Each structure stands twice: as C-alpha cells, then as structure tokens.
Amino acid sequence: MEALTLGTAPVLSTPDIHIFEDTTPSVDVSNLPRLSDEQLVLTYEIERTVEEIRARKWRRVALQFPDDLLPDAPRIYEFLRRGLKRARDTHRISSSTAEKQTSRNSNVTRDLETIVEALSISGKDEVEEKLFILADTSYGACCVDEVAAEHVDADVVVHYGRSCLSPTARLPVIYVFTTRPISLDMVLETFKETFMDKDQKIILMADVPYSNHIPGVYEKLREEGYTNVYATSIIHNPSSPLPNRTVPADVSESKDALRNYELFHISEPPTSLLLSLSSRAGAIHIYPTNYTSSDPPKALLATSVMTLRRRYALLTSLSTVSVFGILINTLSVKNYMHILDHVKKTIALEGKKSYTFVVGKVNAAKVANFSEVEGWVVIGCWESSLIESKDFWRPIITPFELSLALKGDAERVWTGEWTSDFQAILENTDTSAETRSNNDKVGEAPGENQLVDGGDFDSEEESAPPEFDLRTGRYVSHSRPMRTSATQPNRRQASQRVGASANQSLVKRANGDIAQVGGVASPGAEFFRSQRTWQGLGSDFDVLNEANGEADTSGASMEEGRSGLARGYVVGNDRSER
Numbered sequence: 106m107e108a109l110t111l112g113t114a115p116v117l118s119t120p121d122i123h124i125f126e127d128t129t130p131s132v133d134v135s136n137l138p139r140l141s142d143e144q145l146v147l148t149y150e151i152e153r154t155v156e157e158i159r160a161r162k163w164r165r166v167a168l169q170f171p172d173d174l175l176p177d178a179p180r181i182y183e184f185l186r187r188g189l190k191r192a193r194d195t196h197r198i199s200s201s202t203a204e205k206q207t208s209r210n211s212n213v214t215r216d217l218e219t220i221v222e223a224l225s226i227s228g229k230d231e232v233e234e235k236l237f238i239l240a241d242t243s244y245g246a247c248c249v250d251e252v253a254a255e256h257v258d259a260d261v262v263v264h265y266g267r268s269c270l271s272p273t274a275r276l277p278v279i280y281v282f283t284t285r286p287i288s289l290d291m292v293l294e295t296f297k298e299t300f301m302d303k304d305q306k307i308i309l310m311a312d313v314p315y316s317n318h319i320p321g322v323y324e325k326l327r328e329e330g331y332t333n334v335y336a337t338s339i340i341h342n343p344s345s346p347l348p349n350r351t352v353p354a355d356v357s358e359s360k361d362a363l364r365n366y367e368l369f370h371i372s373e374p375p376t377s378l379l380l381s382l383s384s385r386a387g388a389i390h391i392y393p394t395n396y397t398s399s400d401p402p403k404a405l406l407a408t409s410v411m412t413l414r415r416r417y418a419l420l421t422s423l424s425t426v427s428v429f430g431i432l433i434n435t436l437s438v439k440n441y442m443h444i445l446d447h448v449k450k451t452i453a454l455e456g457k458k459s460y461t462f463v464v465g466k467v468n469a470a471k472v473a474n475f476s477e478v479e480g481w482v483v484i485g486c487w488e489s490s491l492i493e494s495k496d497f498w499r500p501i502i503t504p505f506e507l508s509l510a511l512k513g514d515a516e517r518v519w520t521g522e523w524t525s526d527f528q529a530i531l532e533n534t535d536t537s538a539e540t541r542s543n544n545d546k547v548g549e550a551p552g553e554n555q556l557v558d559g560g561d562f563d564s565e566e567e568s569a570p571p572e573f574d575l576r577t578g579r580y581v582s583h584s585r586p587m588r589t590s591a592t593q594p595n596r597r598q599a600s601q602r603v604g605a606s607a608n609q610s611l612v613k614r615a616n617g618d619i620a621q622v623g624g625v626a627s628p629g630a631e632f633f634r635s636q637r638t639w640q641g642l643g644s645d646f647d648v649l650n651e652a653n654g655e656a657d658t659s660g661a662s663m664e665e666g667r668s669g670l671a672r673g674y675v676v677g678n679d680r681s682e683r
Contacts, residue, residue: 149181150281155188167259169239171246171266178238189234245489249273251437267313270341270349271486272439284317293325294401299390306333311371343487343526377491377525383409384522419500420510423480425572428628430478433463434485444527455511456585458628469496482507487526
C-alpha cells in the first residue's frame with residue numbers, strides 16, 4: 106500500500122499521550138534521594154512560608170506543584186499544617202500571658218472562670234488556615250495557576266519549583282524555588298578552567314533552583330582573585346536585560362554594554378532565555394548540573410545561531426498569510442489582555458484577519474482542528490511563548506516575531522536580538538502603524554449604514570504587485586483579504602446592504618468575493634463555504650455512491666443501540682449480557 110503523505114491537517118482528536126504533556130523545563134529529580142524531614146523543611150522553606158501566611162492573615166492557601174515535585178506534596182502539606190497550628194497556639198499562649206500580666210499590674214482581680222472564658226474567646230479569633238494542593242496546571246508549570254486557585258477561592262498561591270516570575274493579574278504569590286544541591290568546589294574548578302584572565306568582565310548567573318548558590322560561588326571567586334565578576338540576584342522583572350536578574354551599573358545605563366560581558370550560567374537555561382541572552386551578551390558558558398562523573402564538568406559554549414535562523418525562517422514564511430490565529434496560553438500573566446488587543450490591532454492594520462482561541466495547554470492535535478488558520482501567534486509568559494515543534498500543522502510565533510513578519514522585505518531588519526516578553530513590546534509599541542491607519546483607515550470593514558467610496562484607492566489596490574510566498578515559491582495576490590474587502594465592496598450590493606435587515610447575519614456573495622458575517626468580511630466563513638468538503642455523517646457514502654453512478658444515497662435504518670452498565674450491555678429486548 107502506498108504510504109500516506111501529510112497533505113491535510115492531522116487527526117483532530119488529542120492522543121492519550123498528551124494528557125500529562127508539559128513543555129515547561131523542569132529540574133531532573135529522578136536521581137535525587139528522598140529528602141529527610143530536616144532537608145525537606147529547608148528545601149521547601151516551611152518556616153518562611155508559615156511566617157508569610159500568618160503575617161498577611163491569609164486563610165485559604167493554594168499549594169502549586171509541578172509534576173516532578175508532586176511526590177513531596179503530601180509531606181509539605183502536613184509540615185505546613187503543623188507549622189500553622191503551632192503558630193496559632195503560640196500566638197494564643199502569648200496573648201493569654203500578656204493579658205494575665207496586664208491584669209496583675211493593674212491589680213484587677215478576676216476569678217478563674219472569667220479568665221478561662223476570655224481565653225476561649227481569644228482562641229475563636231484564630232481561624233484555622235485551609236490548604237489546597239494544586240496539580241495538573243491549566244498552562245505551563247512555570248506560571249502561577251490563578252485559574253485553579255480561584256476554583257478553591259484561595260487568598261494566596263504558594264508556587265514551588267522553577268518559575269518564569271511573570272507578574273500575576275489577581276492573586277499574591279509566595280515563591281519557593283526549592284534549592285537544588287551542587288558542588289561549589291566543582292563549579293569553582295570549572296569556572297577557573299573556563300576563564301583564565303582574572304580581570305575579564307564576567308556575569309555569574311544560575312537557573313532559578315540554583316540561584317541560592319550564587320553568593321557562595323561569588324565569594325570563592327573573590328578569594329581566587331577575580332575582580333570583575335558580577336553576581337546576579339533574582340528580581341521580578343522579565344523585561345530586564347537579563348530577564349528576572351539584576352544587571353551591572355553600566356548595563357543599566359546602556360543595554361549595549363552587556364556585550365562586553367561573558368556569561369557563566371549554572372544549569373542549562375530554557376530555550377527562550379537562551380535566545381534572549383545569546384543576542385545580548387558577548388558569550389554564554391553553561392555549567393551542566395546533570396553530570397554523573399566525579400570530575401569537574403566542562404562548561405559548554407552556548408550557541409543559538411541555528412535556532413535564530415529557524416525562527417527567522419518561520420516568521421518570514423508567514424509574511425503572506427491572510428488568516429492568523431491568536432492562541433491564548435495564559436489567563437494569569439498581567440496585561441495579557443492588553444497584548445491581545447495590540448496583536449489584533451496590528452494584524453488588522455495590515456489588512457489581515459485574526460481569530461482568538463483559548464484551548465488550554467497547547468499541543469499539535471488541538472490547533473490542527475482549525476485548518477483555516479495559516480499561522481499562529483501565541484500569547485503567554487515569556488518562557489512558554491516559544492513553542493518549537495515540527496508536529497504542528499502551522500507555524501507558531503511570538504508577538505515580537507509577528508511585528509517582524511508583518512513588515513515588508515525592504516523594511517524588515519533583524520539585528521539578531523530576540524525577546525519573548527510582551528511587557529517590553531507594549532512599552533516600545535511602534536506608532537507608525539497607528540499613523541498609517543489614521544491616513545488610509547485600512548483594516549476597517551464598512552459599517553452597516555456606510556457606503557465605501559473606492560476612488561483612486563481601489564485602483565491602487567487592484568494594481569498593487571503581488572507578494573512572494575517563500576513557502577510555495579509563488580506570488581500571492583490575496584494576502585490582505587480585509588483590506589481588499591474594505592476597498593472593493595461590490596457597489597452593486599452596497600445599496601442593498603444598507604437597506605438589509607439587521608438579523609441577516611450571513612450573506613452569500615458572488616463568486617470570487619469573501620463571505621460576510623454581520624456585514625463584515627469573514628475569511629473563516631469563506632473557508633467553510635468553499636473548502637470544507639465534509640458535510641456531516643454519511644457524506645462520505647454520498648461521494649462514493651456518486652462515483653459508482655448509484656443514485657441511492659439513503660442511510661442505514663435506525664436500530665436501538667446498547668444500554669446498561671459498562672460491565673454488561675444489553676441490546677434491544679434481548680436481556681442477555683454482551
């Protein structure tokens with residue numbers, strides 16, 4: 106049998122293997138021994154967590170774990186429960202002691218029953234905190250899952266493990282990075298082997314679970330005579346030149362000064378962070394933390410040239426796309442609605458159409474359901490926005506890459522710098538598109554009671570040269586369907602559309618014109634009308650009968666199906682189990 110080729114979108118259902126699929130990079134804990142009670146208290150910062158909960162008087166606490174830390178969740182829950190109970194008891198005892206002392210100093214005589222009653226009343230003010238374990242996050246494990254936390258009406262989320270540190274939209278967060286052990290001596294030996302010049306400008310950085318080791322490594326390097334080493338510390342700012350890290354003073358003044366530094370990074374960073382760092386720093390040396398040898402590992406010189414080339418090829422291949430899908434990959438990151446509006450407006454200004462989708466965790470099978478979409482733009486945290494997989498039917502790019510894809514070949518200039526933080530995109534929004542929209546009003550469909558005067562602009566659009574599609578090697582003349590529909594509305598039908606009733610939401614237009622929904626051109630509706638061949642169950646038999654010259658297209662007769670319990674079905678009146 107001839108092998109099938111991928112000429113259409115893949116199967117529309119989600120395979121079982123995607124149930125627990127999560128592309129968020131995680132710490133490999135498979136080889137780590139089970140933590141003792143003392144180690145677990147220190148690793149998961151039980152005391153600090155209890156103190157913060159008590160200080161802010163939070164009553165309902167959600168504990169969010171990534172999949173690799175779920176085995177420790179029951180023990181952490183129990184330690185927190187005991188710690189909070191101990192804190193309540195301590196507060197009650199201290200309150201009663203203070204009350205007795207006050208009574209003694211003021212010479213107020215009260216009998217024992219009155220004191221006991223007062224203590225019981227003060228104890229009622231101490232409401233017991235409720236703890237909830239969250240698992241199977243709505244989106245990436247690096248993000249705070251405010252959606253799941255709101256299901257239990259939580260006051261705060263305690264986020265365990267590595268985090269993207271993206272600002273949240275609604276709930277406060279306690280971050281516990283769960284420090285992982287490394288050998289400082291091995292790090293020192295690898296660093297000395299990598300950097301021979303002790304006066305060289307070097308930035309010391311680590312992935313979030315190893316960030317607590319940075320001060321110790323820095324002190325050892327100072328003792329070895331390294332004078333120009335800068336030790337980073339964690340801040341909550343993905344827009345920083347070093348995302349979520351402090352930077353040297355000269356870098357704060359000019360981001361270009363970062364190219365004078367080389368970066369020593371403990372543990373392999375996620376791809377999005379690597380792309381951002383490699384386009385800004387002079388060089389990146391990665392210290393691996395998953396080595397098995399007893400000898401100090403070699404620091405690997407990181408390169409992202411091939412990845413950047415692949416990303417550039419993806420975004421240029423979408424320059425002639427007419428229909429974009431905007432994929433919402435977060436409901437928690439602050440300002441995600443603002444970047445959604447910005448992306449929709451940017452696409453509309455170029456005369457293209459966009460549709461917004463919320464599908465939960467993203468995988469290839471889900472987005473393949475929408476074959477009319479020719480390219481995707483994902484809106485998520487700065488780490489999960491970068492989705493690289495050959496399994497997807499259409500390319501997926503970030504809002505930053507979209508801004509490059511929508512530029513013409515003559516305007517598109519890419520220096521190699523890459524960013525996935527949409528907060529920075531909102532701050533540096535280019536106003537040229539808005540100015541252009543005020544001049545020619547492109548991207549706006551005619552209103553219900555408006556007639557469009559094409560004038561000279563119609564002839565200009567008709568005579569505009571086609572765009573070259575790098576994917577097919579052909580010229581495309583319909584890459585901006587919304588601009589064409591706005592400037593060429595078929596004047597013969599314009600007057601009819603003005604007098605049409607408001608409830609006429611779907612309009613079938615003449616051949617060659619795009620179908621309309623609510624008086625607005627809809628490439629999606631046109632796709633369904635002209636390219637969707639499947640018309641429901643039984644349509645495949647109709648096609649087969651027509652091919653065989655048979656006129657009978659009637660379906661099968663209806664029969665009563667099976668009923669009963671899953672362990673034993675019955676068919677019709679036959680009560681015997683099947």
